[in-house]
Amino acid sequence: MERREHYLNVNYGIRSWLFTTDHKRIAWLYLLSVTFFFFIGGFFATLIRLELLTPQGDLVQAETYNKLFTMHGVTMVFFFLIPSIPAVLGNFLVPMMIGARDLAFPRLNLASWYIFILGGLFTVAAAAAGGVDTGWTFYTPYSSIYSNTHVALTVVGIFITGFSSILTGLNFIVTIHTMRAPGMTWFRLPLFIWAHYATSIIFILGTPVIAIALTLVGLERIFHLGIFDPALGGDPLLFQHLFWFYSHPAVYIMILPAMGVVSELIACFSRKRVFGYGFVAFSSLAIAVLGFLVWGHHMFVAGQSVHAGMVFSLLSFLVAIPSAIKVFNWTATLHKGSVSYNAPMLYALGFIGLFTIGGLTGLFLATLGIDIHVHDTYFVIAHFHYIMVGGAVMGYLGGIHFWWPKMTGRTYPEVWARIAALVIFIGFNLTFFPQFILGYLGMPRRYHVYPPEFQVLNVMSTAGASILAVGYVLPLLYLMWSLRYGAVAGANPWRARGLEWQTASPPPTDNFDRTPIVTEGAYAYEKEPEEIYTFGKPAHV
Amino acid sequence: MSDLSIVQAHQFDDIEQQHDASWIGMWVFLGTEVMFFGGMFTGYTLYRNAYPQAFASASNHLDIWLGTINTAVLICSSFTMALAVRSAQLGERKPIINFLLLTILLGAVFLGIKFTEYYFKFEEHLVPGAAFNYEASLARPAEIFFSFYFAMTGMHALHMIIGIGLLTVLIIKARRGRFSAVYHTPVELVGLYWHFVDIVWIFLFPLLYLVGRHL
């Protein structure tokens, strides 16, 4: 049988991968990299949860524990969560979903991966040299003056990686503006694209601010500049304003792409158009914009003025609204849909429930009076893990499973995938729900010791974490297995409607043999694909 | 007439789409630069508000005439850069190279003056750190002023050095006849970058050099 040529077999060898400009291959480079960092971050989490099995600090010393939660945060935030969906699924799918041959700047795309790796190397080097103990938030003056750990090396790594994000965002924005196929108007775009466009706005406008914030910390450490040093008349809160101006929108970088994935999954596995498409599209933009107006809610008790606190509190309530609109619209999409419970759908449904819990607890934190009591407790930790792990990571896994046949030409074993999704869901809730209670009862974060009355809940949390770990290892195993032994997938195993499904699995290097022409909006599940798309002249120039 | 297939990348449908994408791409990148410098402008605003007296005092230690001359030099370089882009649009070759060379020259003059100023500040013990020496009652906030002075003008100078590097690459390409009236996108993009660096200085000059000069 003749071997069809596609992007994976068009050429072989390590050089064809390391010098590729094909967005699909670059997506794989990122996939391998972020998976590596995910397990590194998970390793740090394992040590944290093991230490917290007992009230005493008996596994590691306090200083070591400080390094563990710092490295866990730095690795997971900057080297897994932020790149994950955009750099893997976004890179693979954005050109395909809009009917383009590649992103606008393919070489810049490859450069962004190398920059990501370079930043990662600096951070791994810092970890190997003894790590950092400032927390991933690098608050001054501890980070700029008093810490004796490898702050400069780590901030250089994060600074470099920031460029990777900026270039990805730049590429997406330009591509979506200028390279849509004929007939692909803005309001026919899949919601995944809207989500990535909104995310790219945040990449562009937010990342440079943390870059300068960390640069100033580095300059202060090396040249003793004294910008954040209270002893010299500096204000530590200036650092926090600059840091959180990026880092709050950063959490929307982490969740918006996952929301984009969920829109695709809910539509496909309900066989229905997404209810209120326009609202969902605009809510992505609203989240991106409003997300830039709330950063002070991280600083309510840090010495920020009450006036600013009130302003940021009110705006934080507002930013919940577009997220809620998405949840309502996804739910309405399910109503009277023809729902099937494949693994990707399990992840999507899990996302909706867990994100809702995480998001609602954000409102408690946004309330000044409550925040005074739960700030810097496990309540905060539970809140953001519900969103980042229960939300973003599940969205990521759902997307990986959904588009796996497209990316590899193979199907994964559905039974194992459903089992893994369930194990993850159970393990996740057992890990993090007790932490809401712990935080409410007063257990502070970033402490390796705690009062004995908190032990039961901590043990539950650690038990949950071990189940969660099993859940994460399972996909690693069966997805790798499927590369060799999985059933061969056709072009559209899910009978979905997106443009990416109207070409072979795996796709040819230029994505489409002939330029698609779009005549209908996304998610036209009441029609057949042939009624929605036609194909024009040969795509290859 | 150059064969456009040499310069049109395969992911684009036509040369116009490629040009539009590149143009928008550079503006987006400049947006990131605004936010990058913006973080320092934010810190500056904060401290000037907190220590108006010290900032005025410290600002008076900067050489207003060197600063004014440098501002004029940079504006000249923006003028020559704009003329270089214009020559590229007209498909000329020698004038592009000449205007680019002038731009580099003016940029180098700017940097020369800047680093001379830095040297003077070093001699006057106004570089933040162990050797910093200032009138006792204003010393700490004055040191903050000079921290921002060196950080902001230093970052600006770094961007200028990168700009000069880019201009050099452009000259090399121009000499090889790579640009025409139909394709000269790199010249336009470097022009945008150079003008942006000029704009940063347009704001740095009054904020650093012109505080409390009337006092």
Add this chain to the structure above:
Amino acid sequence: MSSGHVLSVKLYAVIFGSLIALTLTTTGVAFMDLGGDLNAVIALAIAVLKALLVILYFMHARYSSRLTWVFAGAGFFWLMILIGGTMDDFLTRNWFGTIG
């Protein structure tokens, strides 16, 4: 997006001349006591005017698409958010105090 408009040397020269004139003005005005914060306001206003001339004419924004204007404006607008939020905190520290 950039219209390909070729501007005349004369126009560029006029802009250049204006920029130099504004520079000399801002330096000169700096020595005059305009009262209160007016010195700073005038200096910044002149800087904004100079920046606008560079953006509109040297960077061809005046002859470019609306999308260019949006991107050109977005950065400055977002910077205002950053400065505004930070200064709101600092300028109101004594209104109702702080928590913690």
